[in-house]
Every structure is written in C-alpha cells, then in structure tokens.
Amino acid sequence: MCGTCGCGDPNVVPVDVHERILSGNERQAEHNRYHFFESGVLAVNVMGSPGAGKTAVLESTALALAGRRRIGALAGDLATDNDANRLEAAGIRARSITTGSACHLDAAMVHHALHHLAWSDLDYLFIENVGNLVCPAVYDLGQAANVVLLSITEGEDKPLKYPVMFNKADLVLITKVDLLPHMAEISVERIRASLARVMPDPRAIEISARSGQGLEAWLDWLFRQERAVTQGPLVAVAKE
C-alpha cells in the first residue's frame, strides 16, 4: 500500500527497467530498415510544416528522374488522399496512410502500408510524413535519412523554435526560394545561421520546385545516399 512515505513497506518493490519507452516502435523501425536494405531501396523520411512544399518537391523530383529511377511514396495525411493522388500523377507509385487524428507516422503504420504497395523494386521510397514540425521527429520509421523542408515564408527562426526536428535532419531543403525577390526581409543567411545552432553538421540546399533552382544539388544528394545504402553503413543492420 505504502509507496510514497518511505516507511519501507516490504510489499512495495522497486523494479529498475531503464528502457526506452518507444523500444517497440524502434524494433519495428529496424525491421522496416532491414527490408529496405535487403531490397536496396533508399527510404527517406520527408518532414516539414503543412504547406512547406513536401509534395511539390517530390513531384518535381519524380519528373526530373523520370526514366532514370523508380520512385515510390507513402503519403501520411490526416484525412485525404490528395497528396497520394498528386504524387501518382507525377509518376510516383504512391499510397496514402490516412492517420485519422494521429499527428505523425510510426513504424507500424509504414510497415502496414508497405503490404499495400509494390515497393521492393523501387530505387527510392519517400515517406511523406504528416505536416508537423513536432511529433514526426520522435518516431523512427526505418528510413535511411531524414529530410526536413523549411519554406522561406515560415520565418528565419523556425529551426530555433523546433530544435528537435531540425536536429534530426540529415538535410534541410530551404524551399520556395523563387519567392525571395518578393521578400526583401527574408535572409537565407539568417536561416542558415539558425540551422547551425541546432544542427551540428548543418546541410541545407536552397530549392524551388517551381523554377527548378537547387534541384540538381538535391538529386546529387540523393545519388550519394543511394550509394551509401548499397555499399555503406547499413551493412551492419541485423535482421530482426
């Protein structure tokens, strides 16, 4: 009965657990990661605010790589299939993950969706997370890399307000840079300085899905990740 006063009730036993609360998700993520590795698929977790341009960047990526890479996507959305439909129209093999009220994807949702998408012959699988700069950062999905989109209209201090998300990013895409001429008050240098305060190795590419600026640099980054997946550190991943 007495667990609070320190009277030493012999019936109350302390059990040291010292375990990550999300270890269940992490096990599922490792399982997904093994599947991706086994099939040589580069899986990228694409995150960012609603409206940062996730779908638009994936559309222009698919158009630029048409005939060169097979691309698939899982699109997390609270309520609609709109993103998956747009991705399909751009030539991406896409499947929606409708999360209902959930603000993020988790590894089990991704695993379930993989059973409904022919993905194993893909070169790239983009997992377009729910638009949100908080919750998706917490859940490993089994991806090889995290890409976070930050549109220039969102404010230069966004990385400082959402340090967890940007800290987890392997690459930041600073999007909608075609709008810069209309926004004299926005400085890409200040955005990059904010990123350096939350990312130890800040890597950012300025990109515009509309004008195509930065697209080559982004594709180069993907090609480098692709080589890392087929030859690199994931060799150490063990099968669950």
Add this chain to the structure above:
Amino acid sequence: MHEYSIVQALMERVEAEAAARNATAVERVVVRIGELSGVEPELLHTAYLTFRERTICARAPLDISAVPAVWDCRDCGRTVERGGALRCQSCGGAARLREGDEILLERIEMEVA
C-alpha cells in the same frame, strides 16, 4: 500531441512488468525525458493522468525527471556551450548530443502480494 501514444507505450510496458511479477498495484512510475527528446513533460503528465484511470497504475504518480541537453565535441570531447553554433569553442569540431534526447522508463515501484 504524440504524448498520448508515448503514454500508451509506457502503460503497455508497465503492465507487462507488473504482470510478470504478479503485482497487485503499481505505486510509482519514474521516467526520464530529455530536453531534446520531442516530448513535453507537462503534456506527458496530463496524458498519463488520463490514461491511468482504471488501470493497474490508477493511484501511481508519474515522476518525470527532465534531462537538459548536453553537447560535447566529437573531436576533443570538451563540452560545447549552448546558445551559439553547435561547434566546439576550442577546436571547431562538430558537437554531439551527449544526453538530452532520452525517453526512458527508469523504474516502477509495485506492490506484490
């Protein structure tokens, strides 16, 4: 608000531990939450109070110890001060998060018959 799904995972873990020891009640749950874990301690606490009703944790308080983020240099190991770029003030190396991203179940105190 992913704190509810964190609490759900926490409760499953606590219930499994309690069942494994034939506990009759859980008296206290202790967790460690890092400043850069993406989990808000207050929201976690609220979510826990909602979830614990009619469970084996019904009267167990949740102790949350908040862990501040600590960075050190990947190259020379010195602590990297906060507030500026995440680069070592001594050698210029990139910082590495030493602690502050944990979401840990530390301890459960349970009543056994």
